[in-house]
Amino acid sequence: MILTLTPERNARLQCWSKETRTPPEALINAVLDEALDDWEDYQDALRICTEVDSGKMRTYSLKEVEGHLDALEG
DSSP states (O other): OOOOOOHHHHHHHHHHHHTTTTTTHHHHHHHHHHHHHHHHHHHHHHHHHHHHHHHHSOOOOOHHHHHHHHHHHH
């Protein structure tokens, strides 16, 4: 894959790279990893919402969870 940056974006990236003493490629990879993690979390959230809405998955209130934990301790 080849990444093409606008001159303005490249200048900003070079400035960030110089300031952080981190290669531009490492900065791009870190930001891309974060964006992909966010996207995967979003996909998981959509799947869970679908399962809850269809009745395949149940949710519990904080009070229910605390009550269950108290019973386990007690």
